[in-house]
Amino acid sequence: MTTPTEEFFDRLSRTSHDPRLVKARGTLRLDLTDGDRTEHWHVAVLHGDLAVSRDDGPADGVLRAERTVFDQLVSGEMNPMAAILRGVVLYTGDPQFAVLFRRLFSPVEVAS
Secondary structure (H helix, E strand, O other), rough: OOOHHHHHHHHHHHHHHHHHOOEEEEEEEEEEEEEEEEEEEEEEEEEEEEEEEOOOOOEEEEEEEHHHHHHHHHOOOOOOHHHHOOOEEEEEEEEHHHHHHHHOOOOOOOOO
């Protein structure tokens, strides 16, 4: 059984372009903790084009959360901005990019 976090990054890895981010340019590193273990994800956005890796290098923004909290974020059970304000998610870097990245939590709706 896969977790919401695994499903999120799997979907993101298969998405080469997201039209909701055509005005975005930057990188985000996500540090997800689970006990003593930290899992790193790196998402690069260039005018809607996406690249996902497991890099733990520098980024324009860094989001740090427990893996269970991130599961709740990507499944819609928890609001990302509320989580930041409550301190269960820590974010450093360009705040505008964090707002844009939040759009990725919901799948792209395909017009028929």
